[in-house]
Amino acid sequence: MIETLLANYEEAVAVILFGIGFVMLLFQRNLIKKLIGMNIMDSGTFLFLASMGYIHGRKAPIIVDGVTDPEVYINPVPAGLVLTGIVVSVSVTAIMLALTVRLYKRYHTLQLDDIYQLSRHQMEDR
Amino acid sequence: MEFFTNFPLFTIVLSLFSGVLCMMLSGKTARKYTILYECVLIVMVSCVLWYTYRTGRAFTYVMGEFPAPWGNEIRAGVLEAMIALLFLIVMLCSVVAGTHFLIDDIDESKLNLYFTLVNLMTAALMAMTWTNDIFTGYVFLEILTLTSCGILIVREIGRTTLAAVRYMILNLLGSGLFLLGVVLLYDITGNLLMVPMRERIGVLSSDPRNMMIITMAVGILTIGLSIKSGLFPFHYWMPDTYGWATPASGSILSSLVSKCYIFLLVKIYYRVVGIELFEKLPIRYLLLLLGMCGIVFGSVSAMRANNINRMVAFSSAAQIGYIYMGIGIGGAAGYTAAIFHIMAHSVTKSQLFLTTPRLAEVSGRSLKFKSLQGSGLRDKNAGFFFLIGSMSMIGIPIFAGFASKLLFGMAAVKNGSTVMIVTVMLVLAASSLLNALYFIRTIIRIYAYASSEIRVRSTRRPGYNIPMLILTGANLALGLVSWVFAGLIEQGLTMFM
Numbered sequence: 001m002i003e004t005l006l007a008n009y010e011e012a013v014a015v016i017l018f019g020i021g022f023v024m025l026l027f028q029r030n031l032i033k034k035l036i037g038m039n040i041m042d043s044g045t046f047l048f049l050a051s052m053g054y055i056h057g058r059k060a061p062i063i064v065d066g067v068t069d070p071e072v073y074i075n076p077v078p079a080g081l082v083l084t085g086i087v088v089s090v091s092v093t094a095i096m097l098a099l100t101v102r103l104y105k106r107y108h109t110l111q112l113d114d115i116y117q118l119s120r121h122q123m124e125d126r
Numbered sequence: 127m128e129f130f131t132n133f134p135l136f137t138i139v140l141s142l143f144s145g146v147l148c149m150m151l152s153g154k155t156a157r158k159y160t161i162l163y164e165c166v167l168i169v170m171v172s173c174v175l176w177y178t179y180r181t182g183r184a185f186t187y188v189m190g191e192f193p194a195p196w197g198n199e200i201r202a203g204v205l206e207a208m209i210a211l212l213f214l215i216v217m218l219c220s221v222v223a224g225t226h227f228l229i230d231d232i233d234e235s236k237l238n239l240y241f242t243l244v245n246l247m248t249a250a251l252m253a254m255t256w257t258n259d260i261f262t263g264y265v266f267l268e269i270l271t272l273t274s275c276g277i278l279i280v281r282e283i284g285r286t287t288l289a290a291v292r293y294m295i296l297n298l299l300g301s302g303l304f305l306l307g308v309v310l311l312y313d314i315t316g317n318l319l320m321v322p323m324r325e326r327i328g329v330l331s332s333d334p335r336n337m338m339i340i341t342m343a344v345g346i347l348t349i350g351l352s353i354k355s356g357l358f359p360f361h362y363w364m365p366d367t368y369g370w371a372t373p374a375s376g377s378i379l380s381s382l383v384s385k386c387y388i389f390l391l392v393k394i395y396y397r398v399v400g401i402e403l404f405e406k407l408p409i410r411y412l413l414l415l416l417g418m419c420g421i422v423f424g425s426v427s428a429m430r431a432n433n434i435n436r437m438v439a440f441s442s443a444a445q446i447g448y449i450y451m452g453i454g455i456g457g458a459a460g461y462t463a464a465i466f467h468i469m470a471h472s473v474t475k476s477q478l479f480l481t482t483p484r485l486a487e488v489s490g491r492s493l494k495f496k497s498l499q500g501s502g503l504r505d506k507n508a509g510f511f512f513l514i515g516s517m518s519m520i521g522i523p524i525f526a527g528f529a530s531k532l533l534f535g536m537a538a539v540k541n542g543s544t545v546m547i548v549t550v551m552l553v554l555a556a557s558s559l560l561n562a563l564y565f566i567r568t569i570i571r572i573y574a575y576a577s578s579e580i581r582v583r584s585t586r587r588p589g590y591n592i593p594m595l596i597l598t599g600a601n602l603a604l605g606l607v608s609w610v611f612a613g614l615i616e617q618g619l620t621m622f623m
Binding site for chain 1: 268313
């Protein structure tokens with residue numbers, strides 16, 4: 001068990017990061033900390049994908065010296081997926097930060113519990 | 127004829143293009159343009175439906191003509207075409223009937239941006255329906271999440287922002303889990319296209335040592351998508367999200383967005399995991415159990431709600447439970463019932479969410495039951511459409527809701543063990559009773575004579591009745607000739623193999 005974990009330490013770290021991020025996103029009451037949790041969770045997934053995609057001893061998939069044997073190179077698709085995932089993650093973070101700014105301007109706090117309390121007392125919202 | 131095979135891709139590209147175009151148009155022009163192009167899309171998808179039905183087989187559109195392991199594919203069969211058609215019709219009706227409320231809720235200078243979001247959302251819905259590549263599914267799933275957050279916060283009151291934050295947090299948890307599931311499946315199969323993935327999983331599953339990782343990957347995927355679609359116990363964001371959004375958004379979010387996630391899930395079960403393998407995994411019993419809990423808890427919460435929008439939103443949670451119960455029952459009959467209920471609930475729930483704001487309008491802009499007394503008499507059209515929607519929700523024959531309940535019952539008898547049949551029947555009976563209780567209570571309330579008549583005349587809303595009549599027609603069609611639709615769904619599911 002321990003040996004398997006040590007042999008795959010990158011994946012183990014990735015899963016731990018995912019877990020930390022997931023729990024932070026779910027249970028943190030501060031909005032900015034929630035967002036940081038989301039980013040940690042996504043980084044965990046990307047690390048998992050990147051480490052699974054890399055094969056030790058092989059080269060980046062750029063043909064030099066005319067070597068076209070696929071056994072020499074690693075698969076470029078996982079790296080492409082990580083890049084796509086990062087773009088998605090950045091755009092989601094941007095939207096969430098914009099929402100957080102909007103909430104902060106209205107309620108002057110970042111604690112979700114306080115915001116719930118305040119929103120309940122608001123008369124303008126029927 | 128061959129030209130029709132281009133249409134699925136056209137629907138995605140045209141929607142993306144329209145999204146960009148609407149940013150440059152004025153609000154009114156953007157509305158007219160959106161209605162026109164949605165009609166064009168409906169014609170295109172109808173052609174695809176007719177073509178696949180006539181030829182009796184699905185077609186795959188290979189983008190860039192790269193061979194299987196590398197390229198990106200779109201696939202169209204009867205089921206995809208039918209679901210896409212349903213999404214487009216409900217989207218069009220919601221937008222047309224909801225624009226007049228939209229003008230009250232958002233600034234006119236920002237109206238075109240709403241249509242930008244709606245068009246991008248259409249692109250995401252179409253792409254998730256047609257795609258044959260699981261990672262493309264993930265990318266458009268995120269686009270769908272972002273646009274649904276966008277159409278929620280266009281109404282700038284504190285409550286919607288708060289609802290949007292809650293909605294986004296749960297959706298992000300779901301997306302994260304979905305991505306992890308996709309990555310795990312990619313790692314064990316080495317493919318992202320659905321058909322090669324299924325072939326590889328078929329080979330891997332013959333070795334019992336691999337079953338754990340397959341179960342884990344599929345389980346994580348399932349949890350992710352069920353969080354996003356609002357399965358019990360992740361349904362508590364629904365009343366705030368649907369209740370505070372502008373009516374068009376509430377209708378789109380409840381009847382299209384959550385359904386699209388479930389459709390993607392069914393597609394993954396059939397086309398990535400393989401349905402024979404999935405039926406062996408324990409996940410489906412979990413879905414059955416959670417679905418039943420969702421039905422009961424959703425209905426009980428709906429009964430306790432003091433506001434009509436919250437009631438309708440909680441009943442959505444119950445209906446999502448029905449769909450997952452169908453998946454849990456399993457077999458072709460179970461999935462047919464689940465997908466039929468996706469269609470029935472889409473047309474019904476959008477109708478309900480578009481009538482409640484009109485009832486509130488003639489009751490001093492309050493959604494509380496107390497003020498709604500007699501509102502059906504003050505606004506006869508809205509009252510009538512609410513009545514139709516409620517009867518379908520209760521499950522009165524000739525309406526769509528009855529047909530889907532019948533299909534669930536029949537599926538349980540066909541596939542289930544005795545315990546399953548008894549529980550499913552009990553849950554169906556209990557839920558019909560609860561539905562009847564709270565919807566009939568509401569109908570009596572809105573048709574009761576109000577002693578202190580609030581003299582607010584409803585403002586004339588041109589273009590409101592036609593989309594509502596279309597939705598009513600769709601509801602009746604689903605209820606009256608349900609076997610035609612059930613047959614089409616079954617044909618579509620066989621094409622999935």
